[in-house]
Amino acid sequence: MxxxxxxxxxxxxxxxxxxxxxxxxxxxxxxxxxxxxxxxxxxxxxxxxxxxxxxxxxxxxxxxxxxxxxxxxxxxxxxxxxxxxxxxxxxxxxxxxxxxxxxxxxxxxxxxxxxxxxxxxxxxxxxxxxxxxxxxxxxxxxxTRRIARLGSLWGPASDLARVRPVPGTGVVEGPLSRRHEDILNQVNGRRTARDIAFALGRGLYAVMLDLIRMRTLGFLRWEVPGALDGRPSTAARVTPGRTTAPGPPPAPSRTEPLPRRVPRGGEKGGK
Amino acid sequence: MSTAVEASLARFLDSPGVTGVALVDAVTGLTYGVAGDGAEAGDGQEASDFAALVAERLGRAGAEGELESIVMTSARRHQVLVTVGRPAGDPLLLTAGLDRERANLALAARGLGELADEVLA
Amino acid sequence: MGPLSPPSPLSENPESLDPESPDPESPEPPRSSQLTDILTSLRDRVMGVSESVLSTVDGLLVVADADTVHPESVAALAAATLGVSRRIAEQAKVGALREVVARCGSGYVIVLAVGERALLTVMGDDGLDLAAFQRESPATVDELTKVLAADVAH
Structure with a gap:
């Protein structure tokens, strides 16, 4: 034994x-x-x-x-x-x-x-x-490799799992591939990477990689929601019930905003 | 135990000069199967990163349609990446290492391209 | 499935689909944002919950956390769904109805009673965490019931 x-x-x-x-x-x-x-x-x-x-x-x-x-x-x-x-x-x-x-x-x-x-x-x-x-x-x-890779491209994978991206507003670079277009059609500020993966019948990790890339290219943007501790507050949101709400306000325990990570150029080449 | 993917990939080793071949997820870099020398076929993550970079640059340069293949040549070998057609789902890549001494690149690239569409059958 | 006990089974006749029927209370602010927050919170807590609609037993929309559905239509159908399901439960002699779960090709629709006067319809995708939903929905129903009760009390 x-x-x-x-x-x-x-x-x-x-x-x-x-x-x-x-x-x-x-x-x-x-x-x-x-x-x-x-x-x-x-x-x-x-x-x-x-x-x-x-x-x-x-x-x-x-x-x-x-x-x-x-x-x-x-x-x-x-x-x-x-x-x-x-x-x-x-x-x-x-x-x-x-x-x-x-x-x-x-x-x-x-x-x-x-x-x-x-x-x-x-x-x-x-x-x-x-x-x-x-x-x-x-x-x-x-x-382990996937979590490390997301960490180097963007940040903590568990944070990325909670973001609800919205379409970008700025200037975008280059043409939109079919795969990215499918994602863009799902993105509305309510859906997480997981929700998009289910809607499209794709892998969660693959969707996360695409989200990061699309954010870099300006097709998407998002804010990282504050820590939830499992059960989010039901306190009134700033814009209750509207689909444009980017997410709950940051938890009060957090004194500073989460750093915005910029994907490193690395092998992806950047601009 | 040979898997369906490995059995399918083994066919490529019949082409002259092909030393190793792998089926790779073009988005996640995950390797689904290898036939022959895996090191010759190359690392799945690197292959998918590289193919994505090339596809993006080609797109920005105004190229239309999807990336078909990439050939890299060094003193002794060729490295070939071929996009695998798929009815649904994320794109796949066939990565192959070729011995320059034995392989006729033009023939090999065409052969790989033709077989690539049957790899999932 | 965990033991689920909604506050009470529906006691009214929920068959009326007539949107013209008089609304017992005006379902407008100040409490609607509170209700919407409870719905949003359910979506945050249970993986796979995509939308939800709170409606009256006679099929009128109260509030919705909606994305693609038409909330008024869902409200009307929820009333009909729960009404018919209650009757088939009676007919089958399997006890009081607790919830209706429709499992579909790529997702779920769940209808629950919220007190005696309201219904909650939850739409989820194929990966809906049913265990988490069973765990969390009683609290959601309870919170909604309290806010709605205050609605009547004033």
Missing amino acids: RAPHPRNLPALLVRLHEDEFSGTVRVAGTPGGTLHLRDGLVGAVETPGAPTAASVLLASGRIGDDDWLAACAAQRDEDLLGERLVADGLVGAAELEVVCTAVVFDGAFAMSLGALGNWELSDREPGFVARPGVEPRQLTDET
Whole structure:
């Protein structure tokens, strides 16, 4: 018997990898999430913080609702749903693998932005899983890398998760790519990166990177909301109920405004 | 265990001079799979950063349409980045390392471009 | 699902969709901003909540934290939804109705009773944190009920 309790989620996943665990890990938290493991590899992450493979395929329009429901009805074990979709010719095997792998990394990243609580292991529950799945250490390393990258491009990822961008007003540089245009159509001062990711069926991290770039180019702007401590005040906003409200006023505990970060030129080249 | 992406990428190694090839997310830089020598294929993050930079500069310079491919050449090797067509979702990149001695660049670039559209099948 | 107990089940006939029916109280300021803040706060606290509409049981709009929906239409439909759902709950003999959750292709619509005279309709996306919603919505309903009660009291 080894140490009775892994000290954190990455340590737990490494342990489960060693044990070739197949089953479900439910993690409490805000938002927390559920990880589906198969033979020690992470096959799927379900969290309110980022779209699942199903959300991505449906919201992006890659698979139609009717086709999806028909495939679900034909294949009752969700673990085998992917094979069904490929067999039905709705999506390519490699393409599905790309989608399922991307959302595992994205879900883990989204979970890492919030507080994580206790976890609970249970038997295998059917899930729409990536095959073969992602090695836990790779997942942890990539999550760390993403947070560091956002940190160098803009600032703390958990702050970026709470911003609600609005369209820019100033001079913009260069033409708007299709991808950026799709984001611009979603941006209205109410939606966070997570909300935009769900609306477009894209990854949270990918949307965050695009938001940072679009801000640099002048297409977007935002203010960082004050610390919320989980439960924001319900005190009257400056402009109650209007969609232009950029966010709640800064919490009184904060004596100085948050620094505005300017993305470093670096390899992106700047202007 | 070979994944569907890796199996799909393995085909590229049949082209003369291709030493390594990888499928990379053009936005996040995540590498989805590698065939052959991963170091030859190059780092996914660097490839996606570079492709994004080039695409943006081309756009600003007035080029229309999406970026198709980038070829970089050094004394001994070529590095090729090819945009992978995708029905929906964020763009992908195929990154390949080529041995200059063995590869005919024009042929290889065309071959990669043609195969790139089948990589997701 | 946690045990949810709204302040009380609806006791009025909520079938009237007639927007001309007399409004019991004028739903205008000073309290509307207070109500809107409660709705905004719910959106801040529960991931995936995108919009919400507070309406009277007879289908009139009180306030909305709306983005893409037409609040007046949602108000009218919420009254009809809760009314029909109450009746099917009675018919099925499964106890008093607590809330109506419509799960759709890319999101959720949830209708809750707020006291005896009002309804809260919440729209969420595909990733709606249902657990957090179940945890937070009773407090939201409670706060709304208090403000609305003060509305009547004056």
